[in-house]
Amino acid sequence: MPNNFFNFFKADESQNDEGRLVILNVEDIIPNRYQPRKVFQEDKIKELAQSIDKNGLLQPIVVREYEPHKYEIVAGERRFRAVQWLQRKTIQAIVRGFDNTASAIQALNENLQRENLSSIEEAKAYKDLLDLTNGTQESLAHQLGKSQSAVANKLRLLKLDEKIQTAIADGKLSERHGREMLRLEHDDQMEVLQKITEENLNVTQTKKLIDKYLKPPKEIVKKKTAKSKPKKQAKPRANILTKMDSLTLATQTLKKSLNAIEKSGIAVTQELKQIDQDNVEMVIRLKKEISESEIKEDNGDNN
Structure with a gap:
């Protein structure tokens, strides 16, 4: 992992870069408030404690003095916890002049480099780094040697x-x-x-x-199948009009015929009734008018 992203922090000018090695009381030391690791496996701490008890503390922890005679861990919290497990009263430490931001960045950097953080711890570390440096996901990804999408995917987990x-x-x-x-x-x-x-x-x-x-919930849709019988359709209005026209034509034809009969001397009477929409009733009465000559002829025949 590139280190230049984490090397911009300011060190106290009264201290050199390597700090000073001291023996501190364990009770005067607190964990780093920006420690991304929230879960420490007890069996691993115990294993480290046994190694320290046998071989000594091979690497002092790094701390900063955040107030007179009070110290915050910058690097080495697992070693600190192992010493606590051994119930020792003191621990070797290097005191460096980090400010709040530098201390947080150093703690985050150390844990990210170990590559054994959970994805949530890593996501929170990314967020803390972005908040502390006011940086962007793109710049953070570049400095961490990761893709921007990898950083974004980790950060999205914090929405859960x-x-x-x-x-x-x-x-x-x-x-x-x-x-x-x-x-x-x-x-x-x-x-x-x-x-x-x-x-x-x-x-x-x-x-x-x-x-x-x-x-989405299924919508109930009624579909017509090919086997379903078609509904009986209403009679078109055009058909009704055609039938009416035919009836009118028939009536007029009959009337003309009756007029011709009437001219031949036969009395004609007619009645036209609309029975229903499709039927018309016509009653025709014919009465023959007998002339005097015809009567005489009839009488002559009878004599």
């Missing part, structure tokens, strides 16, 4: 619920689980977390589960 972040930091969930869960709203995240824990879901199973949460 605290319980999920804790599960990832504790190794109960993987970073890939966390990335999948970022697609969900907060309440759904907690439901999925419970199912992952109870059913021990892997990443692929988790993805499928989340896909179901995100799938």
Whole structure:
């Protein structure tokens, strides 16, 4: 990892770059407030303590004096915890003149270089570095030798619920689980977390589960099938008009015929009634008018 990003901090001019080696009381020392590592494995601390007890502290811790006779760890918190586990009262330390920002950056740098932070711890370290330096993701990625997307993906994990972040930091969930869960709203995240824990879901199973949460509800759509019988359609108005026209034409034709009959001397009467939309009733009465000559002829025939 490039170091120039972390070397801009100011050291106290009264101290040289290497600081001064001293013996400090353990009770006068506090952990670094920007320590990204939140979980320390007890078995690893115990193992380191046994090594220190056998071989001595091979490398002093680095501290800064944040107030008179009070010190903050800049580098070496695991060694400090191992000495505490041994219940020793004092520890070798190098005191350097770091200010708040420089101390935080140094602590973050040391832990990032170890490459054994959880993804959540790493994400929080990135965020602290960005806040302290007022830098950009792009510049941070360049200085860390990582891609901008890798830094962005880590930082996105901090949008997860605290319980999920804790599960990832504790190794109960993987970073890939966390990335999948970022697609969900907060309440759904907690439901999925419970199912992952109870059913021990892997990443692929988790993805499928989340896909179901995100799938919109099915809409009930009524589709016409080819086998369905077509509905009886209403009679077109045009057909009705055609029938009416035909009836009118028929009536007029009959009237002309009746007029011709009437001219021949036969009395004609007619009645036209509309029965319904499709039917018309016409009643025709014919009465023959008998002339005097015809009567005489009839009488002559009878004699």
